[in-house]
Amino acid sequence: MPNKYIPGIIVLLLLSALAGCLKQDDDTKTGPRAQIAIINASLDSEPLFLLVDGAKVNEEGVAFAEVSGTASNAYIPLRPGVRNTSWMMGADPAPEEKLFPWEPGAYYTMIQFDTAVNNQAPTILFKDVLNINDSVGRARFFNTVAGNDSLSLVAVRTRDTVRIGSRQPFIANVSSVTTNFASTLRAGGWRLDLLNKDSVVIFTNEILIEENTAYSFIATGETGGVGEKAPSLLQVVHRK
Numbered sequence: 006m007p008n009k010y011i012p013g014i015i016v017l018l019l020l021s022a023l024a025g026c027l028k029q030d031d032d033t034k035t036g037p038r039a040q041i042a043i044i045n046a047s048l049d050s051e052p053l054f055l056l057v058d059g060a061k062v063n064e065e066g067v068a069f070a071e072v073s074g075t076a077s078n079a080y081i082p083l084r085p086g087v088r089n090t091s092w093m094m095g096a097d098p099a100p101e102e103k104l105f106p107w108e109p110g111a112y113y114t115m116i117q118f119d120t121a122v123n124n125q126a127p128t129i130l131f132k133d134v135l136n137i138n139d140s141v142g143r144a145r146f147f148n149t150v151a152g153n154d155s156l157s158l159v160a161v162r163t164r165d166t167v168r169i170g171s172r173q174p175f176i177a178n179v180s181s182v183t184t185n186f187a188s189t190l191r192a193g194g195w196r197l198d199l200l201n202k203d204s205v206v207i208f209t210n211e212i213l214i215e216e217n218t219a220y221s222f223i224a225t226g227e228t229g230g231v232g233e234k235a236p237s238l239l240q241v242v243h244r245k
Contacts, residue, residue: 037110042079042133042241043067044114046149046225048234050121051095057088057107066095070225070239078244085109092117094124105130112243114184114221118149118176127177134185135219135245142214143186145221146170150236152228153178156207157200158238160190169222172202186243192216199224199238207236219243 045053045067052066062083063073072079090105092115107113112133119127137143146158146169158170169188176182192214199208214220221241227234 037085038082039085039107039109039111039113040080040082041073041113041115042221042243043073043081044079044116044221044223044239044241045069045071046147046223046239047094047117047126048120048151048227050117050126051097051124053117054093055083055115056091056093056099056102057083059089059102069233070237072239072241077242079241080112080243083107085111090130092128094121094126097124100125108132112245114241114243116147116149116176116223119151120227129176129182131182131184133219133243135243136185137217137219137243137245140192140216142190142192142216143219144169144188144190144214145183145186145219146173146188146224147176147182147221148173148224149176150224150226150228151175151177154228155202156224156236157204158222158224159198159200160188160195161198162193162195165191186219186221190214190220197222197238199236208238210238210240212240 043055050069052068054066055062067073074081085107087104087106089102091099091102093099112135114133115130117126117128148156155172155174160167195212197210198206201207223239225239226236
């Protein structure tokens with residue numbers, strides 16, 4: 006399902022009514038945690054930190070084209086409740102905090118994108134729908150390549166082709182993001198082709214899909230970029 010956001014600030018995408026359903030603070034140490042995947046797709050950025058009640062959720066900053074957690078699972082835990090939430094790059098002060106209702110047992114993704122200016126960049130935060138209780142992998146695609154090029158992502162293997170994303174605009178130019186993992190990929194090896202608006206392959210990569218696992222594929226870089234800024238593809242693994 007889509008969720009709306011406003012580029013340029015963290016947007017609290019859950020309904021504000023949820024805040025009244027959660028305790029203002031959760032001091033238990035054994036209850037279910039919320040889980041967050043932090044993705045830095047912002048060019049020229051310092052490492053990214055998520056702050057909850059002024060404390061860093063990720064001890065190590067997430068550099069450009071990297072993700073929190075590990076290669077096998079991007080999620081990291083945080084204490085649930087209605088909590089002051091913000092982010093910061095490097096050692097720069099965090100922007101204004103906002104109350105966010107972190108739900109116990111829920112899964113979230115945060116993506117920072119575009120080009121950082123004075124260590125500030127647009128950021129979106131949304132709740133994931135993890136429909137992965139089966140024997141296949143599931144996937145979704147985000148276009149964070151700065152520019153006006155719409156991109157497509159196609160997964161290919163012998164006798165099988167899956168279009169994960171079709172002509173998606175740069176994420177700053179859309180009014181909503183998809184929070185579920187709609188594309189189904191059978192377990193095994195695949196080739197991913199990232200195509201520009203003229204259907205020319207601008208990046209390709211070989212991947213291995215595992216069953217009962219969700220994947221976000223994030224196109225990073227900028228249109229016409231070279232080196233670190235050349236269009237590329239970041240794989241993010243989501244597991245319960």
